[in-house]
Amino acid sequence: MTAESPPPVSVALVHYPVRNKRGETIGSAVTNLDVHDIARAARTYGVYRYYITTPYVDQQGFVGEIISHWREGYGATYNPARKEALEIVRVVDGLQQAIAELTAAYGERPFVVGTSAQAQDRTIAFTDLERMMTAGRPVLLIFGTAHGLAPEIMATTDAVLPPLQGRTTYNHLPVRSAVAIILDRLLGR
Amino acid sequence: MTAESPPPVSVALVHYPVRNKRGETIGSAVTNLDVHDIARAARTYGVYRYYITTPYVDQQGFVGEIISHWREGYGATYNPARKEALEIVRVVDGLQQAIAELTAAYGERPFVVGTSAQAQDRTIAFTDLERMMTAGRPVLLIFGTAHGLAPEIMATTDAVLPPLQGRTTYNHLPVRSAVAIILDRLLGR
Numbered sequence: 001m002t003a004e005s006p007p008p009v010s011v012a013l014v015h016y017p018v019r020n021k022r023g024e025t026i027g028s029a030v031t032n033l034d035v036h037d038i039a040r041a042a043r044t045y046g047v048y049r050y051y052i053t054t055p056y057v058d059q060q061g062f063v064g065e066i067i068s069h070w071r072e073g074y075g076a077t078y079n080p081a082r083k084e085a086l087e088i089v090r091v092v093d094g095l096q097q098a099i100a101e102l103t104a105a106y107g108e109r110p111f112v113v114g115t116s117a118q119a120q121d122r123t124i125a126f127t128d129l130e131r132m133m134t135a136g137r138p139v140l141l142i143f144g145t146a147h148g149l150a151p152e153i154m155a156t157t158d159a160v161l162p163p164l165q166g167r168t169t170y171n172h173l174p175v176r177s178a179v180a181i182i183l184d185r186l187l188g189r
Numbered sequence: 190m191t192a193e194s195p196p197p198v199s200v201a202l203v204h205y206p207v208r209n210k211r212g213e214t215i216g217s218a219v220t221n222l223d224v225h226d227i228a229r230a231a232r233t234y235g236v237y238r239y240y241i242t243t244p245y246v247d248q249q250g251f252v253g254e255i256i257s258h259w260r261e262g263y264g265a266t267y268n269p270a271r272k273e274a275l276e277i278v279r280v281v282d283g284l285q286q287a288i289a290e291l292t293a294a295y296g297e298r299p300f301v302v303g304t305s306a307q308a309q310d311r312t313i314a315f316t317d318l319e320r321m322m323t324a325g326r327p328v329l330l331i332f333g334t335a336h337g338l339a340p341e342i343m344a345t346t347d348a349v350l351p352p353l354q355g356r357t358t359y360n361h362l363p364v365r366s367a368v369a370i371i372l373d374r375l376l377g378r
Contacts, residue, residue, distance in 0.1 A: 033222060036363075037365060037366060040361055040362055040363055040366070041362060041363070041366045043357065043359045043361075044353075044355035044359050044360070044361070044362050045357070046356035046357045081359075081361040082361075085359070085361065164233075164373070164377065165378045166233035166234035166372070166373075166376060166377065166378070167234055167235035167376050167378070168232065168233060168234070168235045170232045170233050170270075170273060170274070171233070172229055172232075172233070172270040172271075172274065173229055173230060173233050173369070174225075174226045174229055174230070176226060176363075176365065177226060177229070177230045177365065177366065177369035180362070180366035180369050181370055181373040181377070183355070184353070184355075184370040184373065184374070185373070185377075187355060187356050188353065188354065188370070188374075189354045189355070189356070
């Protein structure tokens with residue numbers, strides 16, 4: 001990779017396994033909005049791939065239809081900026097498939113970084129992660145839908161970013177907003 | 190105001206006058222998502238008021254119904270965090286009403302700051318605005334829906350923040366993401 005290359009960062013939005021409000025492990029439904037808003041923020045900050053992970057075949061089909069409408073259908077002509085954003089989206093069964101694809105693309109396994117609204121073990125500071133990225137290490141940032149990533153998937157990450165903190169104890173940012181803020185902290189100019 | 194007070198920042202989301210993709214001045218429809226996502230980000234960062242400005246009476250009614258569902262209806266019990274976020278939302282005819290309310294609340298007119306995806310005259314740097322806020326000056330940040338604030342409203346602002354820049358020339362962030370990122374830059378810890 002050269003200094004001119006886009007930064008080696010990808011994003012995954014996990015729909016299984018995640019937690020519900022009672023802390024149980026569930027699978028969530030993909031929402032249209034998470035596809036679009038996160039693709040637009042990811043495209044803005046030069047993200048390489050935005051993976052939407054779901055093991056449910058009907059959900060994979062639903063996302064595939066949204067994407068092809070905007071990439072190849074009427075939407076591509078109506079709104080070329082949307083087409084450009086959705087070009088980086090990939091639908092995968094699970095995180096292992098995303099990691100395998102990135103490992104093949106980069107020739108090394110990406111550093112997998114979890115995110116959470118609660119403090120976790122094995123925290124990596126934003127500045128340290130930024131330094132790794134600047135040094136050329138490929139990174140995969142993973143985000144959970146519903147009430148966040150399930151512990152079994154959190155345990156497979158290499159490190160976890162600290163929770164975003166505003167000026168209050170209110171702690172219910174939409175995942176779409178959290179992705180935008182974290183990309184800006186790591187990649188904003 | 191004491192050092193413990195929430196920062197004196199409010200947000201307004203403007204639905205008229207804004208620009209369409211051809212640069213003409215239009216009024217846009219309020220979307221449910223902008224109400225919720227921006228309320229949650231604003232609540233996280235300690236924003237005092239989130240004004241939704243629209244001169245259209247039917248749109249004011251629509252937003253009023255969303256808010257009362259979550260503040261007083263079934264939604265308030267089902268999701269108290271949503272109720273808490275929507276408590277800061279106010280629906281107003283236009284920016285003048287928001288400025289009048291804030292002037293009454295603070296005893297001084299807020300410093301009105303525009304935002305844009307394009308570079309504007311009278312730019313204020315993020316760090317300078319942050320310094321003004323820390324010194325206790327109340328600030329109203331205004332955001333445009335559709336293709337951004339119309340020139341006639343931009344001309345009434347006291348200053349304008351620079352466009353957000355990622356690592357690419359892609360410049361189509363959702364307004365919801367732009368609000369979240371700007372609040373994090375000014376108020377994030």
